[in-house]
Amino acid sequence: MMRALLPLFAIGCNPWPDLNETYLDAMWNTSIVTLDDGVYVNLEGSGQLVRVGTDDTWHVVDLDGAQPVRMEADAGKDRLLVHVTWPVCEDQSKGIKLVEDCPEAALSWETEMAIVDNGKRVAVAKVPGHLNAMTFTPDGNTAVAYLDDAQSIDNASGPLVDLSEILLVDLTNGDTSSISVGFMPRNVLFTRDGTRAVVMSRSTVVVVDLEERAIAIEYPLTLDADIEIDPSAAVLSPDDRYVMIAIEGTQDLYKLDLEVVSIDMEGLEGVPSDMATDHTFAQTIVVYGDRAQVDIITEHDFIERVSLEIDDPATDIAMSEGQAVLFNSSHMDVKDIIRVDLESKETVEYVAANPVQSLQLTPDGGYAVAILRPETEYGYGSSGLDQYQDNRWGLAVADMLNDNIVSLVLESAPVGLEVIEKEEGSFALLLLDGVDSLIQVNLAEPGNYEAIELPSAPAGIDASPDGGFTIAHVSALGQVSFLDPASGDIRTTSGFATSGMLTENTLPRRDQE
């Protein structure tokens, strides 16, 4: 009898976990936002917003039951702007308390934008969820929300969706003003005095008076309604009088006069891919994706420009005082980085080992730091060390003072790059996918780097307003590190992503419906 009972007992007596496997969506989003008071983290798993303080304390931000969808800091990194959503169940039966209890036909989702200051929701703005991009006035107190069709469109819900709408949001109290500016607004510029916004949309450009919160001037870009003209790039002239607009697929440059309302057109030799304003010498720089040329508009009243020939086309411009740095982020066979001296109109060409994916300048413009992408996946057409370099990610450091460039090979794809200046010089802070170290590259001697050990692989880096940095790690339970770039000290806090992981999906705001 005992022999029969012992196996039975052994089967039931299992006080240890079985080797079960459970699959969950990510508990937190590693796209963090660092403000003065801490790091804000979107806990996607539990629908909470958590502030992780630099003193290693965690705090759930009360969003009145809403769940964060995406978030960003305002222009001054003083406030956090959180686009949130919450479920509404039209069925008011008392037995319905959870989201899953609500009949599908009665369930809908509302959206708004919460303005968070120092860990508290201080105001709410009625911003529709589909307005997925924001830009800020120079004083930082007004945001313009608009629909950027280059990004994913979230929560385009409700009986009416106005795709021609922009929304002016007062960030001090959340008041909003909706203005219809034309279909698919895609670019917003502000005059430096912050009184006017210029909004580009399909076939229309409007000037918005930000004090009156109304359209002051409207410029039709065509008189034929059958023709669609989509602005691709735009800048304000250095004196804020003219708006220079490049049009997709055409070689025309539109010049809109904001004082004497008029439109002029300048025929260019190519299709502009990027434009930038040089306030030092009051010039505008234009590059072309299909033409090896850079134009410098030196006189805006009647468009006088200097054309400089370069070896290969450039698609992007990075600006610093007195110089423009051009690179090509589209073509795999172009590896040039070109410095344009905007005073002498001379160019210097630097050739990186691989094509440039992105480029940053140090604040003083002394160095350009570029992420280089693999030239070919399998190294066709090259061999030996060339093939080794072509197949890998890289980092190029161009010394703008001594006119030289160094291309380094990276172990894996970069997940974050920040450029800082310290007393000892300029440095690049580089995070690589799967590498448990922060690479600090001395830009004066790029081959000499320092590896600062991290607790785990990094997922991204975010600059703090106080000059520090926050590193998000690849960690299911939540892990961020605070880096003091001056001392190299790193403090890590972990486990905040468990907040609310076992809470129920309670229907919020039932008493307000």
Add this chain to the structure above:
Amino acid sequence: MTTILFSLLMAASNVVHAAGFEVSLDTGVMGTSDERWDKVQYNRSIPGAGLTVGTEVGQDISLLAGFHTGTVGSRVYTNGDEDADYVAWDESNFHIASTIDQYSMSARWRLNWLPRVTPTVTGSAIVAHGRLRMDEDIELEGSEVELKYVSVVPGASLGAGVEYTPLYLANKSVRINVAFEAGYTHFAPLNFKDRDSANDPMDIGKLGMNGAYMRWSIGTRF
């Protein structure tokens, strides 16, 4: 743990030869309908094992004290990159486990029906001590993420069962029993909070433990 339990099991038959006392080793399983257990263990059942001792306090009535413990857990895989074409489940994961210790005081009524078969009804007042643990292996030694949350809640259970006595010893003054019992347990939800990392305790969530249970045991009455 198994070794200890089996040693106790084998020792049970050597308990002193007196009257009106009982000792049993139990094992069983408790189910729960709370879907939040899915994150700990998908089948929402909590196994347990323990020890019960008791004494007769009246005709057919015994007062029992018991301790039971059980642990469930899983290896949790999370999808860290929603935009990825495939889910690299092995990249970001952690272990989760919950241990529930139950301290019970029970009253058991026995119907002396047949010499070897005894139906029972047992009512219990229980205090449950729940621990929720999560840990993540981080490559750098000393930087492992280890979290532990604790909750203590009251509960009660009511069950009915049957004891079978296959063996009498010491001139029938000692009975060796095997028993089965089933019933329903109701606990206040285990409420886990992080009290260390925030000025206001941060709510991790609750795990409800209401459901049917089954328990079988081997023991002795003497």
